[in-house]
Amino acid sequence: MKKKKIAIVGGGVVGASAAYLLSKEPTLEVTLYDAGVGQGTSAAAGIISPWLSKRRNKKWYRMVKEGAAFYPKFLSEVMDGSDIPKTVYNQVGTLLFKNNPEHLEDLLKIGMKRREDAPEIGELKILSPAEIKRKVPLYTGNDSALWASGGARVDGKYLVDLLIQKAINQGAQFIKDHVETLTINGHYPVLKTTQHKAQFDTVVLAVAAWLPNLLEPLDYKVDIRPQKGQLLEIELNNTATTDWPVIMPEGETDIIPFDNGRIIIGATHENDKGFDLEIDKKQLSHMLQDATTSFSDGFRKAAVVDYRSGTRAYTSDFAPFFGPVPNLLNVYAASGLGSTGLTAGPLVGKELAQLVLKKPTSLPLEDYPIENYIQSIK
Ligand SMILES: Cc1cc2nc3c(=O)[nH]c(=O)nc-3n(C[C@H](O)[C@H](O)[C@H](O)COP(=O)(O)OP(=O)(O)OC[C@H]3O[C@@H](n4cnc5c(N)ncnc54)[C@H](O)[C@@H]3O)c2cc1C
Structure with a gap:
């Protein structure tokens, strides 16, 4: 045929x-x-953790919720019985920070409600600074964060x-x-x-x-229409980061640990740049400083090993x-x-x-x- x-x-x-x-x-x-x-x-940062977004569009939410749930099933099929490589996908959990502690409590309530039909959110809990430090030893901040164990990161x-x-x-x-x-x-x-x-x-x-x-x-x-996104990658020497959680501080910049000390910091959301892919190192250096104020010097002074930029598509x-x-x-x-x-x-x-x-x-x-x-x- x-x-x-x-x-x-x-x-x-x-x-x-x-x-x-x-x-x-x-x-x-x-x-x-x-x-x-x-x-x-x-170019993507790699965060798979859609459940605690404040965005209210129900159809979008259904797509990303089901998309996150689909990942481990799909990759198991792709790997045909072998383990899913952690370099590609790792369910490390997510830590979400809010400047106002009351907002953290609100988010916990939203998460609990959403977990009723999205069990893949996993454990939800507000962690103290000491508990955060146990997961991310370089954390020096005094804020608590919401922990969602089902969050994952993907190397696109x-x-x-x-x-x-x-x-x-x-x-x-x-x-x-x-x-x-x-x-x-x-x-x-x-x-x-x-x-x-x-x-x-x-x-x-x-x-x-x-x-x-x-x-x-x-x-x-x-x-x-296109939206430009830039991010950078730092490398922490001799630091085992493979199982560190995804860290989402308040604001647009997130911290996504990968293997062997590699950490992505990003990303920008630039609506006026069309398909431009040029890297603005100064802008990214500010982003790095802002995102990592709650971490020890080692984190902020780590060597930048890569810059990336890519284009998102929006209606x-x-x-x-x-x-x-x-x-x-x-x-x-x-x-x-x-x-x-x-x-x-x-x-x-x-x-x-x-x-x-x-x-x-x-x-x-x-x-x-x-x-x-x-x-x-x-
Ligand atoms: C900096 C950044 C960070 C991001 N972080 C996250 C994140 O943490 N979590 C998340 O869920 N999403 C994230 N995203 C969004 C996500 O990466 C994109 O929405 C997603 O990858 C889009 O996938 P796609 O396959 O639709 O398109 P793309 O991955 O953009 O692929 C489209 C491909 O089509 C090719 N192409 C275009 N025209 C032609 C042609 N005429 N002929 C041949 N090939 C063509 C392009 O070259 C490209 O390779 C991020 C995006 C960026 C830019």
């Missing part, structure tokens, strides 16, 4: 997850394209590398190239890259902030979407995952795979209506 040809454009967490799942199907021939420029996933780059390698092992083709155009030949989508042109049975667009580039030439209005009402592109046969898309796209990414990739396979999605399509954000203006 002739295999159906499926193309996925965009090899971030969404596209790589979809490629991994679709390449398991013996009736499909999967090709994944990725330009690899500005990718949100490889390792995650997509793993998913793409597994997809290749299952027979997928990975093309590191920029797709210049999407056109339609009868019922079939055609992709043209810098190197070649190919027709497919189905195309999945997982290109995040770059979605307008592929759809606007087909006379679509696309409600997606005008901050809501994510996925589904079939209106009036375009055999083309599906997802975007608008914003600052929680690493959390939702594997689940959204799975939903796109389900749509390609003509199977039901677990999130209701009508809650993430693509037609609100992609409109034909022909």
Whole structure:
């Protein structure tokens, strides 16, 4: 039997997850394209802890809550019985700080309520400074924090590398190239890259902030805008940080410990920079100082070993979407995952795979209506 040809454009967490799942199907021939420029996933801070956000959008919350719950199940499947590497995903718990202790109590109540239908939040407890110090020995502050044991951190780059390698092992083709155009030949989508042109049975667009580039030439209005995010990585010598929790001080800057003393500090949220990826070391150095005032000197004076920047995708009402592109046969898309796209990414990739396979999605399509954000203006 002739295999159906499926193309996925965009090899971030969404596209790589979809490629991994679709390449398991013996009736499909999967090709994944990725330009690899500005990718949100490889730049991401890595926090998977959506439950205690003050954001009130219920549909968004459902997506990120189910996305966080999906992670360990999905990665167990990807690892096929072997342990999930801690370098990729580690459920280390989250520590949330609030300047006002009353707000911590409020957050604990919200967390308890939300845990009723999100048991993956795990243990919830306000920890004293001494208890925090036992988890993070370099903590020198006097504040308490809310502990949620179900929080996790993910290395986005390792995650997509793993998913793409597994997809290749299952027979997928990975093309590191920029797709210049999407056109339609009868019922079939055609992709043209810098190197070649190919027709497919189905195309999945997982290109995040770059979605307008592929759809606007087909006379679509696309409600997606880019947001720049920068962060830095420090290294603490001879410090075992693998199991330190994710630390979320009040404000926008978080502290995400990885293995072997590597710690991510970030990230910025810059709405006026378009697709710019330039690193502003001065801005990041201020961010480092601000975020780490409650930690010993060793922490603040640690060597900066890396800077990263990437692009997030937002809709005008901050809501994510996925589904079939209106009036375009055999083309599906997802975007608008914003600052929680690493959390939702594997689940959204799975939903796109389900749509390609003509199977039901677990999130209701009508809650993430693509037609609100992609409109034909022909
Ligand atoms: C600094 C920063 C920190 C973040 N921290 C977190 C966090 O802690 N927790 C969290 O949940 N989320 C976080 N996010 C958000 C998260 O990273 C993104 O929402 C998510 O990774 C988006 O995944 P994606 O697959 O939709 O898109 P992306 O990862 O952006 O991937 C899209 C890919 O498509 C490629 N592409 C685009 N156009 C084309 C084309 N025409 N042809 C071929 N390839 C193309 C791009 O090069 C890119 O590689 C952060 C983002 C940033 C920038």
